[in-house]
Amino acid sequence: MKVFEIENICYSYPDGTRALNGISFSVNEGEILGIAGANGSGKSTLLMLMMSCLSPLEGRILYHGNELSRESVRNMRRETGLLFQDPDDQLFLPTVREDVAFGPRNLGLSEEEVTSRVNVALHDTGIDTLGNKAPWKLSGGEKTLAALAGLFAMRPKTLLLDEPTSGLDPKSRRDLINIIGRTKITAVIATHDLDMVMDVCHRVIIMKDGRIASDGEVPGILTDRKFMVSCGLEVPLSLTNRLS
Numbered sequence: 001m002k003v004f005e006i007e008n009i010c011y012s013y014p015d016g017t018r019a020l021n022g023i024s025f026s027v028n029e030g031e032i033l034g035i036a037g038a039n040g041s042g043k044s045t046l047l048m049l050m051m052s053c054l055s056p057l058e059g060r061i062l063y064h065g066n067e068l069s070r071e072s073v074r075n076m077r078r079e080t081g082l083l084f085q086d087p088d089d090q091l092f093l094p095t096v097r098e099d100v101a102f103g104p105r106n107l108g109l110s111e112e113e114v115t116s117r118v119n120v121a122l123h124d125t126g127i128d129t130l131g132n133k134a135p136w137k138l139s140g141g142e143k144t145l146a147a148l149a150g151l152f153a154m155r156p157k158t159l160l161l162d163e164p165t166s167g168l169d170p171k172s173r174r175d176l177i178n179i180i181g182r183t184k185i186t187a188v189i190a191t192h193d194l195d196m197v198m199d200v201c202h203r204v205i206i207m208k209d210g211r212i213a214s215d216g217e218v219p220g221i222l223t224d225r226k227f228m229v230s231c232g233l234e235v236p237l238s239l240t241n242r243l244s
Contacts, residue, residue: 001029002065003158003186004050009059011045019045021210022059027158027188032180034197034218035190037207038232043190044085046207047160050188051082081151085163087143091135096127096146099135103154121152125179141172148179159187165196194222194236206231 004027011020020042027033035043048054050061052073061068063076084090093099100121104114122128125145130138135146144164151159164180165173173196180187181200191197197204197218206214206221208231214221221227225235 002026003029003031003063004188005062005065006046006050007060007062009049009056009061011042011049011054011056019210020049020056023210023212024059025205025212025215027186029186030184031203032187032189032201034194034201034204035188035207036192036194036197036204036233037213038192041207041232042210043207044162047082047162047188047190051080051160052076053082078154079157081154081156081159083144083147083151083159083161083164085166087140087147088135090147090150091143094134095132096135096138096149097122097131099146100131100150100153103150107154117153117155118149121149124152125149126175139169139172141168141175144168144172144176145179148176156185159183159185161187161189161191163191163193164189165191165193192233194233195238198222198236198238206233208232 006023006025009020009023012018023046035046037043045054049056052068063072066072068076091099093102097118100118101114104117122131125148127142127145127149130142130146135143138146164176168176177196177199189201201218203216204218204222205212213231219239222236223239228235
């Protein structure tokens with residue numbers, strides 16, 4: 001079953017910068033899809049369009065077969081979580097526990113259910129001991145996991161992750177990769193971290209200049225050094241020895 005269908009979408013920023021040029025692909029239920037590309041290739045813009053934070057100038061986006069409209073966007077957002085590249089954009093309450101509880105509480109759930117969801121989300125992200133800490137006192141990796149716990153507490157069916165390992169130390173990066181690898185949730189990951197793509201993604205789309213340069217199974221095109229360099233990327237480190 002197709003979760004998202006992206007059909008020939010184009011997008012330009014107000015200053016006239018063309019970000020996306022005729023992008024088409026679909027995301028299948030249960031799939032973990034990597035979106036890779038150099039800075040400015042359109043990865044983050046694509047996630048914002050999928051979340052309906054931006055609207056395409058041309059083309060359309062479907063969620064479970066329905067074109068995004070006021071009603072279908074409301075339903076999509078109930079079932080889809082977006083992890084921003086900077087977790088400080090998502091953490092704003094005095095404690096981690098309150099932040100994680102914010103979404104479920106706004107759904108009108110009972111306090112018992114809210115508490116249960118928060119406890120499970122903190123456990124699943126490995127930050128049980130951080131619940132009473134202030135978000136601004138956390139490390140970068142802890143902030144990312146706290147923001148992810150806030151998404152997990154909403155019980156999403158799909159996750160959109162924007163550069164989730166950006167700026168993380170090796171341990172925090174590995175913790176995050178392990179969490180994503182264990183989840184059964186459909187996910188789309190925009191990232192420069194191609195070794196993470198190797199670890200968790202079933203399929204990878206390579207973007208260049210606002211277009212799709214390649215779309216296929218992992219590792220596939222990731223082994224083609226000449227192609228990767230032409231897209232402003234490097235072959236994943238985990239493949240380097242194999243290819244040298």
